[in-house]
Amino acid sequence: xxxxxxxxxxxxxxxxxxxxxxxxxxxxxxxxxxxxxxxxxxxxxxxxxxxxxxxxxxxxxxxxxxxxxxxxxxxxxxxxxxxxxxxxxxxxxxxxxxxxxxxxxxxxxxxxxxxxxxxxxxxxxxxxxxxxxxxxxxxxxxxxxxxxxxxxxxxxxxxxxxxxxxxxxxxxxxxxxxxxxxxxxxxxxxxxxxxxxxxxxxxxxxxxxxxxxxxxxxxxxxxxxxxxxxxxxxxxxxxxxxxxxxxxxxxxxxxxxxxxxxxxxxxxxxxxxxxxxxxxxxxxxxxxxxxxxxxxxxxxxxxxxxxxxxxxxxxxxxxxxxxxxxxxxxxxxxxxxxxxxxxxxxxxxxxxxxxxxxxxxxxxxxxxxxxxxxxxxxxxxxxxxxxxxxxxxxxxxxxxxxxxxxxxxxxxxxxxxx
Amino acid sequence: xxxxxxxxxxxxxxxxxxxxxxxxxxxxxxxxxxxxxxxxxxxxxxxxxxxxxxxxxxxxxxxxxxxxxxxxxxxxxxxxxxxxxxxxxxxxxxxxxxxxxxxxxxxxxxxxxxxxxxxxxxxxxxxxxxxxxxxxxxxxxxxxxxxxxxxxxxxxxxxxxxxxxxxxxxxxxxxxxxxxxxxxxxxxxxxxxxxxxxxxxxxxxxxxxxxxxxxxxxxxxxxxxxxxxxxxxxxxxxxxxxxxxxxxxxxxxxxxxxxxxxxxxxxxxxxxxxxxxxxxxxxxxxxxxxxxxxxxxxxxxxxxxxxxxxxxxxxxxxxxxxxxxxxxxxxxxxxxxxxxxxxxxxxxxxxxxxxxxxxxxxxxxxxxxxxxxxxxxxxxxxxxxxxxxxxxxxxxxxxxxxxxxxxxxxxxxxxxxx
Numbered sequence: 001x002x003x004x005x006x007x008x009x010x011x012x013x014x015x016x017x018x019x020x021x022x023x024x025x026x027x028x029x030x031x032x033x034x035x036x037x038x039x040x041x042x043x044x045x046x047x048x049x050x051x052x053x054x055x056x057x058x059x060x061x062x063x064x065x066x067x068x069x070x071x072x073x074x075x076x077x078x079x080x081x082x083x084x085x086x087x088x089x090x091x092x093x094x095x096x097x098x099x100x101x102x103x104x105x106x107x108x109x110x111x112x113x114x115x116x117x118x119x120x121x122x123x124x125x126x127x128x129x130x131x132x133x134x135x136x137x138x139x140x141x142x143x144x145x146x147x148x149x150x151x152x153x154x155x156x157x158x159x160x161x162x163x164x165x166x167x168x169x170x171x172x173x174x175x176x177x178x179x180x181x182x183x184x185x186x187x188x189x190x191x192x193x194x195x196x197x198x199x200x201x202x203x204x205x206x207x208x209x210x211x212x213x214x215x216x217x218x219x220x221x222x223x224x225x226x227x228x229x230x231x232x233x234x235x236x237x238x239x240x241x242x243x244x245x246x247x248x249x250x251x252x253x254x255x256x257x258x259x260x261x262x263x264x265x266x267x268x269x270x271x272x273x274x275x276x277x278x279x280x281x282x283x284x285x286x287x288x289x290x291x292x293x294x295x296x297x298x299x300x301x302x303x304x305x306x307x308x309x310x311x312x313x314x315x316x317x318x319x320x321x322x323x324x325x326x327x328x329x330x331x332x333x334x335x336x337x338x339x340x341x342x343x344x345x346x347x348x349x350x351x352x353x354x355x356x357x358x359x360x361x362x363x364x365x366x367x368x369x370x371x372x373x374x375x376x377x378x379x380x381x382x383x384x385x386x387x388x389x390x391x392x393x394x395x396x397x398x399x400x401x402x403x404x405x406x407x408x409x410x411x412x413x414x415x416x417x418x
Numbered sequence: 419x420x421x422x423x424x425x426x427x428x429x430x431x432x433x434x435x436x437x438x439x440x441x442x443x444x445x446x447x448x449x450x451x452x453x454x455x456x457x458x459x460x461x462x463x464x465x466x467x468x469x470x471x472x473x474x475x476x477x478x479x480x481x482x483x484x485x486x487x488x489x490x491x492x493x494x495x496x497x498x499x500x501x502x503x504x505x506x507x508x509x510x511x512x513x514x515x516x517x518x519x520x521x522x523x524x525x526x527x528x529x530x531x532x533x534x535x536x537x538x539x540x541x542x543x544x545x546x547x548x549x550x551x552x553x554x555x556x557x558x559x560x561x562x563x564x565x566x567x568x569x570x571x572x573x574x575x576x577x578x579x580x581x582x583x584x585x586x587x588x589x590x591x592x593x594x595x596x597x598x599x600x601x602x603x604x605x606x607x608x609x610x611x612x613x614x615x616x617x618x619x620x621x622x623x624x625x626x627x628x629x630x631x632x633x634x635x636x637x638x639x640x641x642x643x644x645x646x647x648x649x650x651x652x653x654x655x656x657x658x659x660x661x662x663x664x665x666x667x668x669x670x671x672x673x674x675x676x677x678x679x680x681x682x683x684x685x686x687x688x689x690x691x692x693x694x695x696x697x698x699x700x701x702x703x704x705x706x707x708x709x710x711x712x713x714x715x716x717x718x719x720x721x722x723x724x725x726x727x728x729x730x731x732x733x734x735x736x737x738x739x740x741x742x743x744x745x746x747x748x749x750x751x752x753x754x755x756x757x758x759x760x761x762x763x764x765x766x767x768x769x770x771x772x773x774x775x776x777x778x779x780x781x782x783x784x785x786x787x788x789x790x791x792x793x794x795x796x797x798x799x800x801x802x803x804x805x806x807x808x809x810x811x812x813x814x815x816x817x818x819x820x821x822x823x824x825x826x827x828x829x830x831x832x833x834x835x836x
Binding site for chain 2: 013040051194199202278282287296299307353388389
């Protein structure tokens, strides 16, 4: 079933508002196994006419958001009726509910609002308990030229989302005859590049009948999406994990930090962080996760050398001999954080974020990481991410969290083999 | 000049990624006085063909993002050449720079990457110092059917944004015949809502001949953009600052953290942070600014009460009597951070980020902030931002940084009057 989303709103094209509707619709529809074929944004006013004509001509479902308000540039209702060649009529029930909306708030209803009670002849009015603009559903039979259903929905999320839930999704299920078996499987990987992952599995995946494959690269992460029948997805998952299971962060859509917090919670472990070049980003990511306060206790952002010495017990001699960006200092930071915090795991990062501060021996992008564990050995390793400052911080924090994830996963299991 | 943005990416339609490019382009183009006529999103693969044909037929400029990667669903290059009826050729310089990109990172170049060095005959290759996919510029003359310029740009923001800055905007200026004189003046405010700012200045601003006004609200910040001739912009700036100068963060596009780091640097001041509910975000924002290491030394993320006691000297009695989210504890955190770090300023935050942990007395969204200064008094105040966890952290960090900004600005000046 071809579905097109048509968002109207000058603010979306001026960039003063980010279009979050499109992604939200994508996620909601995906749960039904449906996809959006195309999404279009046009300014307020008459620009919707051409876009709507095109959309109705090539889709089975068109969903329009915005332009149902009372002002002069809210023309979605009028233009939809014109495009379909039917009249607008005033809906008595819709008018009464508009009047009640204003009465309830003790405000007079402006004349301009009256047009919000109109809808194309033969369409359904979709009640809006959260605002003044009712929605409109134009069933396919009304559109003689093309067998296309059209939904007109209000723009504000707090009006739109409940209306989609209550009025739109049930109609879509009926139109498409779907059940939800086709949900996407999302595998998140780190430590491997998009093209390496692609080259390693793409041909084999495409040999699975009925599977669809999508890749999406972020800084420090590649997401692989598998779509199809349950058996096809499972075959794909098995194939990918056999080759790249060691790089898997999650297979349920969880982010790295969500995965880390979940693992630490399950194992009853506490984490401390000691950050120099990542500047608090690791702590910030961990504390983005609700419930992180039960597993994360102490975070140190020891940006200055004196802070490394005073807070973490890094030795002056180590700084003098090896420099702040070194194996020794990373180790002493992690072990110091573990000792001071009393946590079970402590991860430390020290590096050269740039743009200044690089040397031939330690160019911008160099970082030493260390992971100390209560009663275990400390791992220390070097990474190199010659990127801009922001992406360097993200990459380094990702590597640090991935190390925590791996260590937490095997904590208490076969400790002697590590 | 009609400009259309064509975003390719299945992840945008599946909703796993929110399309922030469209809004970003809108803001960048607005600075040149240009508007986007339409924005279209299509999935990866062949779907771009029809959209590109339509777009080229009705615009002077079409900007395509995404689909320049090495994988089998990256077809933007191939389809653009087909739509324009020209061949693809391999660019030697682009291939060399691809090989260098991988060599620098010590990784072999996958075969799949080789196609990224291709471009339609007669097009310009746009160098990509931040990734493997070079951009492509197809000048209008190449498109015989329509006088339309086409840009093919990489999808990842860290590759896209610099390429637009360096390669796209200068070409757009030339195509549109705009000089830098009309660039937007951007005033950033905090502590005031978008509608209050709007109601306070909008009518008066529109009375200035030849001025265009744009508002953009973010969490904890409102940006006001003025476009027009230099005299109009200056008149607008004066008018706005007379009324709302006390809320101004910057008038040169600098972010809050850039402004704070610049002020601290100018005044020779050092900053320490003591964070509970903001979880390292303040430190992370400060350390996003190049050069912040000269002004930021110690960051404490004291998420657990024991950490507040052990690292900052918060008294057990204060925690027991007033709770962690209290005036007393915020004060003791800031004063402790100042003492331990030896910095000139220390800012502290403790609050209830939610979704859990709220009480009737201290609902989710409550935070106490404190700012301690060497040889000065400690300010302590409460804020209330009942938002989701992420936006709460941003709001609170913004309030904390704004306090640092104001205190730093008057440091050393009329100290007796504070």
